[in-house]
Structure formats: C-alpha cells, structure tokens
Amino acid sequence: QSVLTQPPSVSGAPGQRVTISCTGSSSNIGAGYDVHWYQQLPGTAPKLLIYDNSNRPSGVPDRFSGSKSGTSASLAITGLQAEDEADYYCQSYDSSLSGSKVFGGGTKLTVL
Amino acid sequence: QVQLQESGPGLVKPSETLSLTCTVSGGSISSYYWSWIRQPPGKGLEWIGYIYYSGSTKYNPSLKSRVTISVDTSKNQFSLKLSSVTAADTAVYYCVRDGGRFDYWGQGTLVTVSS
Secondary structure, three states, X not given: OOOEEXXXXXXXXXXXXXXXXXXXXXXXXXXXXXXXXXXXXXXXXXXXXEEOOOEOOOOOOOOEEEEEEOOEEEEEEOOOOHHHOEEEEEEEEEOOXXXXXXXXXXEEEEEO | OOEEXXXXXXXXXXXXXXXXXXXXXXXXXXXXXXXEEEEOOOOOOEEEEEEEOOOOEEEOOOOOOOEEXXXXXXXXXXXXXXXXXXXXXXXXXXXXXXXXXXXXXXXXEEEEEOO
C-alpha cells in the first residue's frame, strides 16, 4: 500500500489528453511538500518528467504539465503519442514516521 | 553531464549482506545528496535512503535497521549495504542524485536473493 495513491492504469488514443492523479494526505502533499513526476519507459530507469509540482526539466516537451492542489497532484499529457506509453510515478516527502521520501504506486499509460 | 553506474554482485544468498557501489562521473559528489532506490520485478519504486557528501544519512524507516549508506568522496563513490536479506529484497537497485527531486539515475542493477 503506497503512501501516495495513483490509478493503476489509464489509456487514451493518439492526440487525446489524459491525466494521472496522485492523492496524498496532510503529512505529505497536503503539508506543502513538492511533488515530482517520473516517466519509466519499458526496461529503462525512471526519468524526471516534472519537478516542484509544475516545472519541466530541459528537454521535456510542453505536452507534459503538472499541478497540485490540497492533498493531490496531477500530471496531464496532451497530444498523446505512442512513445508516451510508459509507467508514471509521483513522488513527494512524508513527514510522518521520522520522515521519508515516498512514491505513488505507479500508473501504466496505454496509448490505444 | 552527470552519470551514475551501479556495481556489485547480482546474486546474494538469504541472510547475507547485499553490497553495491555507485560511481559518479561527469561531476563532483560534493554538495549533493545521493540516494538509493529499488524496484522489485514488476512492482513500483521504493526509496531506501540518502547520504550527503559530508556523510550525514537518512533512511526509510521500514528498512532503517538493515541499511547502511556510506560515501567516499576521494573516489566519487557512495555505497549501500543491506543486511539479512530475504527473497523480498530481490529488486533492481538504482543509485540516484537527490536534489530534492531525483534528477540523475543510474541504469540500475538487478540483485537476486537466492540460495
């Protein structure tokens, strides 16, 4: 059971928009800690996709965007492409139990 | 461009200690935090702990009793030791630069716990 809750899977057709939610609590996202998102293509290491809730590292297309509100965060992908098919993870910090960096359980994005 | 490379045995016996080293190239290990993250086959990511170049550490409470992370700034390396391993510790282990977010990752190394 992950501290941050993500849907196990989402899907969309090429060109469509999809969102992936990340729900936390008052000890992590709700406490004001930043949320980061990672993309993991099959057989590869995760890659930083969004940092500090809504910022894109250099080289990440602007089709990817992030937002945060209350105890939740979201990743949006517009203009869906076949190459976006991957696992996506949110990550934050949790202040309970001596503090720990925590991940969501991951969301598998399928491009139909 | 910072690069990280994990090294160590790919097979460890139950009850023994898993030992991995991460070599950082393309930048200094100083002035950053460095984490270990693992991913069991077919499952999600789990943060194990981090070390600052000065040697201060923080560990995941669920693993704290078994984990030791150390740093060797002269070799630009940091290391992970996980004791009393079981099959549940079988995973791909990643070393990562930790600047609040995990911005540089090693390719990962699969460690299997089996007799």
